[in-house]
Amino acid sequence: MTVKTINIADEFSKVPYGRYPDDGENNGERFRNEFLVPSLNEFEKIIVELDGTRGYGSSFLDEAFGGLIRKNIINKENLLSKLEIVSKFESYKLEIESYISEAKPEPLK
Amino acid sequence: MCTDFTCYLGQAIGPLINIFIVFIGWSVLYGNAQKIATRSETRGLLDRTIDKVRTLENEGKIYWLKSSKNLTSEERSIYTIRMQHELQILEEHLQLIARRNIVINLSQDLFKFRNSTTFCSEKPERSNELDRVLSISSRANTICNRLEDVFISKYKPTE
Numbered sequence: 001m002t003v004k005t006i007n008i009a010d011e012f013s014k015v016p017y018g019r020y021p022d023d024g025e026n027n028g029e030r031f032r033n034e035f036l037v038p039s040l041n042e043f044e045k046i047i048v049e050l051d052g053t054r055g056y057g058s059s060f061l062d063e064a065f066g067g068l069i070r071k072n073i074i075n076k077e078n079l080l081s082k083l084e085i086v087s088k089f090e091s092y093k094l095e096i097e098s099y100i101s102e103a104k105p106e107p108l109k
Numbered sequence: 110m111c112t113d114f115t116c117y118l119g120q121a122i123g124p125l126i127n128i129f130i131v132f133i134g135w136s137v138l139y140g141n142a143q144k145i146a147t148r149s150e151t152r153g154l155l156d157r158t159i160d161k162v163r164t165l166e167n168e169g170k171i172y173w174l175k176s177s178k179n180l181t182s183e184e185r186s187i188y189t190i191r192m193q194h195e196l197q198i199l200e201e202h203l204q205l206i207a208r209r210n211i212v213i214n215l216s217q218d219l220f221k222f223r224n225s226t227t228f229c230s231e232k233p234e235r236s237n238e239l240d241r242v243l244s245i246s247s248r249a250n251t252i253c254n255r256l257e258d259v260f261i262s263k264y265k266p267t268e
Contacts (some may be wrong), residue, residue, distance in 0.1 A: 023231040055193035060230035090216035
């Protein structure tokens with residue numbers, strides 16, 4: 001099984017913030033498009049390590065992880081089976097799982 | 110002066126029994142003092158955590174009440190980044206409380222508190238400010254009440 005580990009603090013930013021590019025450079029949409037999407041396409045399992053940053057806002061987590069479902073990048077079952085969240089903060093794992101579960105795919109244009 | 114064995118035994122054992130009683134009394138006092146100190150330290154940690162929740166609740170409410178006015182992008186980012194950092198510190202405080210044998214899982218409540226304070230806080234004008242303020246208040250109360258409940262369950266008030 002091919003596995004990719006993404007450490008957000010080391011590889012993306014220690015201060016992830018915002019949902020869209022107009023909120024700031026280290027936003028959830030950029031993390032999704034530049035880190036999660038390529039890894040999901042290339043690897044069978046991805047491990048996202050959350051610790052080491054100055055915390056996460058809900059918009060960032062929703063856009064990065066829930067956005068994968070809304071943008072039809074992957075379906076919920078596949079995402080939940082391929083994604084592993086690693087953090088000493090249990091609340092982030094619950095929050096991410098909740099955004100993935102609640103997200104609805106946007107109609108394809 | 111003892112001449113028979115029983116009298117001799119009584120004289121030898123008497124002081125030992127006294128020492129034993131003193132030792133028992135001392136260990137009871139030590140045990141009680143330790144329990145009171147542990148309770149007091151845990152109470153202190155709990156109070157600091159509750160204060161932190163209340164501070165974040167107030168900051169969140171003030172921010173969302175101002176949200177209908179024009180907030181600068183700097184004000185939005187400062188609020189969100191500060192809040193997400195402080196909420197992470199709050200979760201560390203809760204982990205310290207758990208290490209003092211206060212068994213409580215507030216992860217779900219913390220995630221909802223974070224959601225009510227930071228979800229779309231970069232574009233607050235898109236949310237209903239009153240709904241958000243009420244939600245922040247409710248989430249903060251849940252965390253504080255659950256902390257108080259578990260403390261009272263562990264250290265029952267004296268009658």
